Amino acid sequence: MVMQPESSRALSEEEYVVQCAKNCLEVDPHASKAWMITAKTLFPQNFGVQFEAYRIEKSAGNVKEAAKCFTTIYINFPKEARLWNEVAQITSVLSNESQESAFLSQMFKNIPYDIQLKILQNAADRSEDPMEHCRLSLLLLNKFPETAQESVPKLVETLISAEKHIYSNPVNIYRKFLVCDLMPFLSIESIEMSTKLLITLLNKSIKFYVAYLIQKTKIIQDLPESENNVQNSWDSMNKIFKVIGTKLHWEISNIFNPPVNLDRALFQLKQFMVSVADWMMCAEEMTYAVTILFLQTLHGYVSALEAGSYKKSELVLVETFINEGVDIKANVMPPAKKMRQNSEDEILPVVTVVENNTDAIEHFQRAHKCWSLLHRNPLLKQEFKKLNEGLALEPLLGSIIQDLALYEGEYDEYLKHIIGTEASLKRSLELASVYHGKKMYMLSVESLYEVVAAAASLPSSSQSSHPPINASVTTRRHLQYIPLVKLPLIQYCCKLLIATLKQGVFKTLFSNYDLALGHLLVLCQLDWPQEEALVTRVLKEIAQRKAFAYPVFTKYLVNPTILEEFIFLSTEQGGNISLDILVPSANQLLNQRRMSTRGVDKNVREDFKLMMRRQIARCNDPLDSLITDFLLSERASIVEICYRIQVQMSS
Amino acid sequence: MSVDLKHSLRKLEFPTCVREALNQLEGLCASQSVGRVNIKQADLAMEIIAEFVFCETDRGRAKKQKLTCIQQLQLLEVLSDYFSYLSNGHESARNTVFMLLFPTTHLERAGILVKFVSMAIAIKNHQVLASTGIVMQQVGCGSKFSADLAEGLVEDYFILLPKVQAMLDDLPVTAPLFTANLLTALTELYGSIDKSAVPENLVALITKWLTEHPSLCYTAIITNLQPALPLGGIPMPALTPYVGLLKWCICCPLNNNTSSLYSQLHLALLQSLEESFHSKLIPQPRNIIPVQILSSFIPILVNKVKQLSKQHPNDSEVEKNIQLSLDRLAQAIQVALATESLFGNKEDLLNRLEVLAKRNRLLEIVLKTHQTKSFTIETPFVYV
Secondary structure (H helix, E strand, C coil): CCCCHHHHCCCCHHHHHHHHHHHCCCCCHHHHHHHHHHHHHHCCCCHHHHHHHHHHHHHCCCHHHHHHHHHHHHHHCCCCHHHHHHHHHHHHHHHCHHHCCCHHHHHHHHCCHHHHHHHHHHHHHHCCCHHHHHHHHHHHHHHCHHHHHHHHHHHHHHHHHHHHHHCCCCCEHHHHHHHHHHHHHHHCCCCCCCHHHHHHHHHHHHHHHHHHHHCCCCCCECCCHHHCCCCCCCHHHHHHHHHHHHHCCCCCCCCCCCCCCHHHHHHHHHHHHHHCCCHHHHHHHHHHHHHHHHHHHHHHHHHHHHHCCHHHCCEEEEECCCCCCCCCCCCCCCCCCCCHHHHHHHHCCEEEEHHHCHHHHHHHHHHHHHHHHHHHCHHHHHHHHHHHHHHCCHHHHHHHHHHHHHHCCCHHHHHHHHHCCCCCHHHHHHHHHHHHHCCCHHHHHHHHHHHHHHHHCCCCCCHHHCCCCCCCCCCCCEEEEEECCHHHHHHHHHHHHHHHHHHHCCCCCCCCHHHHHHHHHHHHCCCCCCCHHHHHHHHHHHHHHCEEECCCHHHHCCCHHHHHHHHHHHCCCCCCCEEEEECCCHHHHHHCCEEECCCCCHHHHHHHHHHHHHHHHHHHCCHHHHHHHHHHHCHHHHHHHHHHHHHHHHC | CHHHHHHHHHCCCCCHHHHHHHHHHHHHHHHHHHCCCCHHHHHHHHHHHHHHHCCCEECCCEECCCCCHHHHHHHHHHHHHHHHHCCHHHHHHHHHHHHHHCCCCCCHHHHHHHHHHHHHHHCCCHHHHHHHHHHHHHHCCCCHHHHHHHHHHHHHHHCCCCCHHHHHCCHHHHCHHHHHHHHHHHHHHCCCCCCCCCCHHHHHHHHHHHHHCHHHHHHHHHCCCHHHCCCCCCCCCCCCCHHHHHHHHHHHHHHCCCCHHHHHHHHHHHHHHHHHHHCCCCCCCCCCEEHHHHHHHHHHHHHHHHHHHHHCCCCHHHHHHHHHHHHHHHHHHHHHHHCCCEECCHHHHHHHHHHHHCCCHHHHHHHHHHHHHCCCCCCCCCCC
16 A cells, blocks of 8 residues: 555655555555545646546546546646546447447536536637538537537538538448438527528438439448437438428428328328419429429338338339220219319229239329329429439339329330330330230231240249239229239230230131131130130121131140030031141041041041040140140231231221 | 423423423523513523423422433433424534533533444434534634543443444544534544553544545534524634544554555545645635644654653664655645645744754755745645
């Protein structure tokens, strides 16, 4: 406890007293403290002694005493580097909420409030690195919100200019600080900002959230992952709209108040639109509100499609031509009695998707309503155009704008979007669909064959795993999301071809007419018995013509019901129809003999029955492969028939 | 009138007569505090107290049989009730009655006062304790009255009763002035340098009090007694227990007691001085420790150290204890000087310390610092 006078003489006075404190730290901490108090009062001007006192308290874990020592040092030695090293450690602990219980954090709480404030202010002012400066300023703001009025405008300026110099990607650390950490403070009424700056901040926020939410990885450039506390939702963006909208005295600044209901918001916006007296005054706020709503919906739409996609495959929206002859633009005349709003819904097509992904459809329809709002009013349209350019939304919108054009039946607009994209299975599918819609059957078939070729190389799936392309009986147009998977693709191609062939048959005769009828029957086999009515019509047509020649009959017709009908047609009751179909047996193939029901040879009749039985036995063959084979092998005749139909239509 | 009063009181049984006597006393004191002191009335009050409260005399003069233990207890209950129900606005009346009941000259009542205060501590009767604290200060914490009371409390109460510690823990909160003056009285009681007989658990209790309530030591200084005294009463200057308690810490190693308890007490005293430095309630000029008391202690200490060195030459253990003692002295003087707690002729104190400074480095450093200090201009330093 006590040093021998001889050895102690080697130490300076300061060293001696501090050494005495250290010597008895373990044995008698109270005595050690008494020494330290003595040292502190003896050498008040000596930083080393004061700092040592602090270190002893710190190592002993005495929060209050350490805080006292630290305060003394801060007030009396504000320029000491070791003090600022300590401050740096404190600020790093304070910024990390998980370290709340850490000694330094607790110590900081025991420092007098005004000194705490000064320490953080000084620390921020001292930091030369702009990122560190911003970090510390934010920390100061969070710990002392009362400084907001003064510091927020400054910090906004600093962050905007710092970002401008370094980053082009909106998802960067400065933007995160600005949007996520600083914007909430704008709710403080006394903070004043120019309208121009507020709009800039709103734009920057929208850009940040859109980019962040849409990007796959949740990485913010230069922000350590541990500090990424950005919520993966639009709540924060909605709050920013409220905060900035309130500052700008926007009437609809409360539209996204929690709990956010997008449909309710949309409804309120529509009502607001109806009530608006002066459009010039509120076009801007309307545009922002609808755009934010639209972007949320778009994000919800994209996410829902991703989450609900079939077998992890991309979904492509196409027209399903179930009800031919329906006028695309106005398939239902709105009855005069009905309300306008209802009629609007009725003109629009039905949209369906595999596996009940109703979320995606709801988002899609809401997106359409937003889009209509933004484009129906010329002022809004103009404002949105400006905003769209300012925010560079175009790349994000691409796919949905195209789908919205399809939804509205604007085929030319839709085509414009597709033409610009790169060749892909999706593009071929879309082209096949839209060309058919435009009654450009040759072009449609050309694209259709690109789809078939691509689908043929995809892996086969079990037949029962995919429901048939929806066949709701309605007079409205029908759009459907098709997954880029083999079976649904082939199903869709069949539907498209059936629809095309139906345009030609039953009207006028043309060469290859029998072939067209035969092809229809083959195509109807997939998704049986969806097209049973059509099959009945074809068979009736054959019965009327009294003869039917179809060389690939035995190759592709395996449906027992259809085959039974043909057996009946060949009988006397059935009308003794003359059937000219190729016999597939090896023996007969060699002789190139045609199987015919005409002729008197009894054996031949027996052969026909045998052959039919053999066909029926094949009824469990995988139909998707059979039909794919059919489409590929019969390409020439199919294209030719389509050509005939095209010619016939245009004449 | 006085005859009538006594006559009617005599008709009452004990302890009813006590209660009634107290009520009459309050009337007498109230009139006294408004106007001049009436000696006749004071005499009457004394007579009433002797005959009807403590039942010491019968019909004025004759000695009476002492009260039984049960009767004493009944008396204490009535007194205790009386003081706690006396409304707060009448603080000076309460203290006047208290002083009449327990005059410093009345040695026989000292015993019953110890019991009365013990009871007040136990039932947390803060009014009684406040009055006791004031009376102690008015008659002097070093007086025989205060010393007897302190000793009585320690011997009859603090030491005897088991688990008493927990009950005493919050005494500084219940009765700050009483506790502070009791401390000072205790330092007078155990003030001799050779006496190492301060009971260990008393030291532990005091250490705990000071550690938890650093302001306790200067409570008497910051308490204004004037409103609590009878009209025209002069508050006596307050004393602090600092020097007395520091002496315990400095002397105990010389009596070969190196218990860490005293390290803790010593630290609590230094921290208390630090806290006093920031208290805005302490009147200027700060007279927390009169230098004179400290100065007069130095020659005694010098002798003791000399004597020890002579008796145990080259005994490293004794030398170590001497150094511990001198280190504590030096620390105390340093912190007292730095916190501007000393009042009086500091130079004299420093000069007296020179002998000891030759054999202790810290003392040497402290002396060097302060003997030159008066000539240099201090740069401002904020001491937290």
